[in-house]
Amino acid sequence: MDDCGTDANYMERALTQAKCAYRIGEVPVGALIIKENIVVSEAHNLTGSMKDPTAHAEVIAIRKASEMLGDWRLIGCTLYTTLEPCAMCAGALVLSRIERLVFGATDPKSGMVGSLENLVCDERLNHRLEVTSGILADESATLLRSYFKDRRS
Amino acid sequence: MDDCGTDANYMERALTQAKCAYRIGEVPVGALIIKENIVVSEAHNLTGSMKDPTAHAEVIAIRKASEMLGDWRLIGCTLYTTLEPCAMCAGALVLSRIERLVFGATDPKSGMVGSLENLVCDERLNHRLEVTSGILADESATLLRSYFKDRRS
Numbered sequence: 001m002d003d004c005g006t007d008a009n010y011m012e013r014a015l016t017q018a019k020c021a022y023r024i025g026e027v028p029v030g031a032l033i034i035k036e037n038i039v040v041s042e043a044h045n046l047t048g049s050m051k052d053p054t055a056h057a058e059v060i061a062i063r064k065a066s067e068m069l070g071d072w073r074l075i076g077c078t079l080y081t082t083l084e085p086c087a088m089c090a091g092a093l094v095l096s097r098i099e100r101l102v103f104g105a106t107d108p109k110s111g112m113v114g115s116l117e118n119l120v121c122d123e124r125l126n127h128r129l130e131v132t133s134g135i136l137a138d139e140s141a142t143l144l145r146s147y148f149k150d151r152r153s
Numbered sequence: 154m155d156d157c158g159t160d161a162n163y164m165e166r167a168l169t170q171a172k173c174a175y176r177i178g179e180v181p182v183g184a185l186i187i188k189e190n191i192v193v194s195e196a197h198n199l200t201g202s203m204k205d206p207t208a209h210a211e212v213i214a215i216r217k218a219s220e221m222l223g224d225w226r227l228i229g230c231t232l233y234t235t236l237e238p239c240a241m242c243a244g245a246l247v248l249s250r251i252e253r254l255v256f257g258a259t260d261p262k263s264g265m266v267g268s269l270e271n272l273v274c275d276e277r278l279n280h281r282l283e284v285t286s287g288i289l290a291d292e293s294a295t296l297l298r299s300y301f302k303d304r305r306s
Binding site: 070125 | 200201203204205206207208209212215216219220223224225226227239240241242243244245247248249250262263265269270272275277278279
């Protein structure tokens with residue numbers, strides 16, 4: 001399987017997480033972390049349910065993966081997320097030493113991996129990630145639009 | 154008591170947290186959150202002990218305060234931290250809607266509240282914080298220098 005196919009497959013699984021979030025009234029964002037082609041964690045946004053502003057899909061996935069691997073350094077891992085990470089999540093990605101980030105839709109309002117800034121490629125910080133974007137972006141954006149339309153109606 | 158006195162008193166308590174971190178081999182950073190002059194949470198860095206790259210003092214304090222107050226929006230709260238927040242913590246401060254940030258020492262290498270960027274005063278994001286810096290900065294910087302000197306020896 002080529003890299004593109006692999007990325008789309010993992011992003012499909014992250015989208016499944018995003019759909020779980022949607023069903024319980026959370027902003028539909030999903031994430032998962034893989035290492036050597038094994039899924040070590042997956043999560044979706046839970047800020048409302050957990051009453052925790054830090055409970056974004058990416059942060060939960062990072063915390064679960066660290067627990068699973070027994071190390072705060074997620075060396076050799078890739079994080080897939082359906083939406084461009086915010087400042088908190090981009091900062092957590094740098095701190096965790098994750099090797100690669102793959103995301104779906106861009107977030108022009110608060111995205112910090114190309115939209116407003118690019119915190120995960122900042123030469124001044126002590127770690128940088130390889131980034132691939134746009135994987136299943138339309139599916140992710142459609143899901144988010146539908147969620148916010150429902151909330152307004 | 155004037156504001157300056159109050160800030161120094163709360164920062165003294167955050168420094169006590171930082172010293173707890175030092176004693177267990179963690180980077181000595183401490184934080185606390187107050188609302189209407191009541192301490193709602195306090196924490197210190199626990200990344201090593203918890204094997205969790207997101208376990209910075211500020212993030213733990215935010216999570217605890219949200220749990221204590223039963224709301225992910227920390228309206229009317231002030232967070233005190235002994236060190237200028239990193240990207241993850243600055244992002245978490247914005248997401249949590251905390252009103253005011255008071256910090257001690259600056260962090261030229263990864264500080265995102267004036268050193269490299271200022272993410273908590275970014276007009277493009279949907280929340281901004283009032284910031285006071287330099288409170289007991291020397292005490293905080295001395296503690297951090299001592300910790301890193303110990304680690305190198």
